[in-house]
Amino acid sequence: MAPEHKHKHWDVLEPLIRTMPGKPGVYQYYDKNGKILYIGKAKNLKKRVSSYFGREKQNYGKVWHLVRRIADIRHIVVDTEIDALLLENNLIKKYQPRYNVQLKDDKTFPWICIKNEHFPRIFPTRNLVKDGSRYFGPYASVRMMHSLLELIRQLFQYRTCRLKLTPENIKAGKFRVCLEYHIGNCKGPCQGFQTDEDYQVTIDQVQHILKGNLSMVTEELKRLMKHYADEYAFEKANLIKEKILLLEKFQGKSTIVSPTLSNVEVFSIVSDENHGFVNTLKVVDGAIVQSHTLELKKRLDESDAELLEIAIGELRQRFHSDAREVILPFKTGLTIPGVKLTVPKRGDKKKLLELSERNAKYYRLEKNKRQELVDPERHTKRILKQMQNDLRLPAEPRHIECFDISNTQGNYSVAAMVVFRDARPSKKDYRHFNIRTVEGANDYASMEEAVFRRYKRLKEEEQPLPQLVIVDGGKGQLSSALKSLDKLELRKSMTVIGIAKRLEEIYFPGDSIPMYIDKKSETLKIIQHLRDEAHRFGITHHRGRREKGSLKSGLPGIQGIGPLTEQKLLKRFKSVAGARKATFEELKETVGQAKAQLLLDHFASEKM
DSSP, X not given: OOOSSOOTTHHHHHHHHHTOOSSSEEEEEEOTTSXXXXXXXXXXXXXXXXXXXXXXXXXXXXXXXXXXXXXXXXXXXXXXXHHHHHHHHHHHHHHOOTTSOEEEOOTTOOEEEEXXXXXXXXXXXXXXXXXXXXXXXXXXXXXXXXXXXXXXXHHOOOOOOOOOOOHHHHHTTOOOOOXXXXXXXXXXXXXXXXXXXXXXXXXXXXXXXXXXXXXXXXXHHHHHHHHHHHTTOHHHHHHHHHHHHHHHHHHHXXXXXXXXXXXEEEEEEEEOSSEEEEEEEEEETTEEEEEEEEEEEOSSOOOHHHHHHHHHHHHHHHTTOOOSEEEOSSXXXXXXXXXXXXXXXXXXXXXXXXXXHHHHHHHHHHHHHHHHHHOTTHHHHHHHHHHHHHTTOSSOOSEEEEEEEEEETTEEEEEEEXXXXXXXXXXXXXXXXXXXXXXXXXXXXHHHHHHHHHHHHHHHTTOOOOSEEXXXXXXXXXXXXHHHHHHTTOGGGSEEEEEETTTTEEEOTTOSSOEEOOTTOHHHHHHHHHHHHHHHHHHHHHHHHHHHHHHHHHSTTOTTOOHHHHHHHHHHHSXXXXXXXXXXXXXXXXXXXXXXXXXXXXXXXXXX
């Protein structure tokens, strides 16, 4: 389908799209200079690429900016969707197109390397070199990695030197065994005392341990122990037994999740506006043997499903995964030949998925904390930007004011106004308004008066106005606030919204249908904080007015009891009822003996 507004390169692109096959593959978008803009994968190339140029895409933010720059399209057909996913991943890492998700990793995590060389060395590293070597990890805990290397060192004999042990050098007798050979840590391949094949057996067993397949190594050691025992080589059999106990002790320290899970991978995702965080757990023989979180920076408002698919392809390829079952938080369009995809609802697999999600959330939290140490205002900027987007504001709401009305059956009406600056309470700017022009319980008129008085003063004093005003209530209170702003000709100077308590509905001027913000969103939490703070501040002042009024009305015309005495009684007994219950001694301590007697006589006359 041709775009609603014809694409400037449509004459070139249309035949390319029309002749594209409906098969799995990878597509690449290029700009007019031949630079790759975007690389994507698809189950159906023709259907997927055509979707970018449909009418519904024309005003879709970042995608629209991508589409308008496309000048050429190329594609690669593959056999399966998982092939397309892996190819897409490799091409993205090679070309790093501007509009693709950016994979971000902490490159400082250590790995264990088995070097691609004769008689391979085993050592920790932070640099991954593409020379055919095998890398295991990454390890979030350096201590965990060294514990694993120590275990391997105690179990097996292998070289730690950096000698170039080629067959030619060994045959030429260039090397001599070192101390490691004499103390039994190495079998001396440098002088030909150990064959390449025998050394490879050790490397294979080390790889099993690094992959988490401890049971395979244990079974092999038990077979070897029995062999030595049958040959009456009891000393050797006892050494093997000690290694088995060491291995079982190490396995006992692993996080056991379920003995029924043998070779399973778990993937979970948490995301925000700009990033996705995908955690993977590897479970072998019921124990978690690997955990890693991958951060993905969004470029085209990718969905969680799209980010999850990208991460699965990247992580399974990176860790050379052979898991036959993958546990996911929700269904995606991804299929992996020979692999079962499971979305658990209950049981051990569900608990494992929740554990993975907690790891992803923890990673995001720690990342935010680190960034806030570098940029303390980052958290505030992010919240304000989120509020601006959620509430469709023309500017970030750095200055917010919220109004609430309190009264008791129409008496002692009070309006409270609280102020937030940069998403935090600014208590020195809080204000109370004793309602003067309204009689009875009329929250609408009270709101109108409070808003008028507040912004009339700001206007007269030429003080800065807030970017956002919130009124506690629905359409009625919002309309009342707008009336006052219209009188002051300030309606266009700020955004005004109302929040209804029952369902946390957000009302906008001129829109009868409320907005419902995600209950977990930070925008709603800030609005609720403002509303609750205004309510608390208003109730406190209202209660004070009511109690003063109650005390004053309860002590009319008592000779010798003036305003100062009333204030002392209120401060001590809180109300007239409290003063009535007080003993003579308590009254005497508060207002003196003479006035205490006057009060007792008055209270006694009320009972007659």
